[in-house]
């Protein structure tokens with residue numbers, strides 16, 4: 001997976017004055033070139049200005065690669081990412097994952113319901129924090145919840161609960177417990193809380 | 199591909215050939231990392247400026263833009279529908295200045311590719327090592343008899359945002375209920391292929407809520423259009439399309455929709471068989487590269503031919519042409535494409551100034567269309583460079599349209615994602 005990131009940065013061809021092309025052997029595009037194509041939707045260096053499209057900066061490489069592969073295969077539902085992800089090879093995806101992991105997740109703050117967020121904090125601690133550590137900032141294998149766009153988090157919950165997006169066994173156990181204890185509405189304060197983390 | 203103006207512009211196409219094999223001349227003006235002069239501060243030019251500075255702050259970048267503020271065409275159809283203010287489309291150049299770009303507001307009137315100097319109307323001269331020309335489009339006045347720049351003050355095109363958008367909105371607001379809004383849709387290729395049909399949708403959305411007895415007639419020079427099935431599905435859902443009571447009527451060329459002349463005084467569009475009067479008329483005419491591309495000798499036919507890996511002109515070395523004005527066909531003329539090409543060009547220019555080979559490019563296009571309340575869909579494309587054909591080639595199996603059978607929930611999500619796209623791409627372009 002790591003083999004050729006460096007080799008990909010330069011094409012094999014030398015351009016004379018840039019106007020003529022000597023040969024057709026171009027290497028794969030480099031990580032930054034590939035990653036830059038995402039910024040129009042996800043924001044400069046992957047940090048979104050919202051309101052809905054998620055920030056992809058700082059995602060762990062594992063989670064990033066899994067997400068792209070799941071979009072590609074159709075395992076994970078999406079409005080547009082399946083069509084985008086199919087344009088990239090495994091090597092391309094690995095290179096972009098590394099690139100975005102080094103970029104900071106900008107948290108300029110978004111509008112959330114303060115009361116809900118307050119109520120959500122305790123619930124998150126009880127039902128979610130074991131996997132979404134440090135107030136959801138740590139995204140090892142699970143995605144970053146802290147400061148993520150609220151509508152996106154809500155869409156994700158809808159997809160989990162309708163079983164369109166696969167839910168890991170222990171994660172599902174926690175979701176079921178929350179629903180049993182407090183009902184499905186209890187997800188809302190939790191999501192407001194995570195969305196509001198700075 | 200060039201339907202209307204081909205003959206006119208093929209004359210003179212041979213004038214500036216043969217220069218393209220020249221190796222770059224010694225540099226004229228030495229800044230530490232070289233001087234780049236950019237003509238045009240739309241999505242293509244402004245993106246290139248930011249990304250060059252980002253990659254190498256030792257390069258001196260001067261961006262020359264005619265206007266103090268830029269109004270995006272994207273989302274301007276929402277302004278026509280009364281869902282957005284014109285002001286929300288306005289972007290200044292302070293963000294570029296903050297990134298270290300020297301911004302000059304003036305009109306470029308000449309580019310001397312041999313002396314490597316750009317000249318403005320204000321009499322300023324800007325020497326360059328590499329020049330980037332991103333002038334967008336101009337209307338092909340004269341292609342449709344009767345439709346002139348002067349006529350556009352009464353019958354707007356609103357295909358460049360700003361005063362034209364405000365004028366069309368004012369006319370739609372003033373139109374009495376029961377009026378007919380006639381739109382002339384342009385021949386290919388033109389800026390924003392789904393744009394005319396998104397416009398018809400959003401004007402219908404406005405009529406439905408404010409002037410429900412009104413009608414929209416689209417007179418088309420084509421027999422098919424971008425995202426057609428998705429639009430027709432939305433029109434059926436929201437505006438009665440396909441019934442006798444449809445608010446929107448689309449007349450393709452094959453059914454006599456092709457306009458032959460515009461009668462400005464009579465407020466009517468003439469087709470081969472008919473004269474169609476409108477209370478409000480919107481003519482979106484045929485288009486070609488911005489004027490400076492012609493004046494500088496960069497065009498062939500209506501557009502500027504380029505090397506698709508570097509966007510360097512095939513006619514004059516040292517000058518790159520990108521965005522709507524170039525012949526980057528396969529990629530539509532869109533803001534997303536212009537932004538993507540800006541980054542490819544920036545990387546090429548940075549490398550070439552160092553005497554290095556340009557890096558392998560990667561490109562993406564996407565375009566959202568909002569067609570009704572909580573109803574949007576998109577087209578996406580991922581592209582690589584095909585050196586053999588000097589073409590931008592879509593990656594097989596990728597991209598394409600939102601599915602026809604997408605759920606209502608997904609159509610609603612795409613509205614939210616379209617709004618996000620607007621905020622993110624404008625931040626990426628102007629900072």
Ligand SMILES: Cc1cc2nc3c(=O)[nH]c(=O)nc-3n(C[C@H](O)[C@H](O)[C@H](O)COP(=O)(O)OP(=O)(O)OC[C@H]3O[C@@H](n4cnc5c(N)ncnc54)[C@H](O)[C@@H]3O)c2cc1C
Pocket residue numbers: 237238239240241242243262263264265268270271272273274275304305306307332333334335356357358389390393397488489490520521522523531532533534535536564565566567
């Ligand atoms: C109604 C409508 C809806 C659209 N919706 C979308 C959408 O949803 N998504 C999308 O991706 N695209 C959309 N587009 C297309 C998009 O607006 C264009 O593709 C994009 O603006 C092209 O960018 P550009 O930089 O090439 O040209 P332009 O945006 O035209 O910028 C060119 C700039 O150069 C300046 N200039 C020109 N000549 C000179 C000169 N001689 N000297 C100095 N300055 C000069 C101009 O003033 C202008 O600011 C839409 C277009 C329309 C009309």
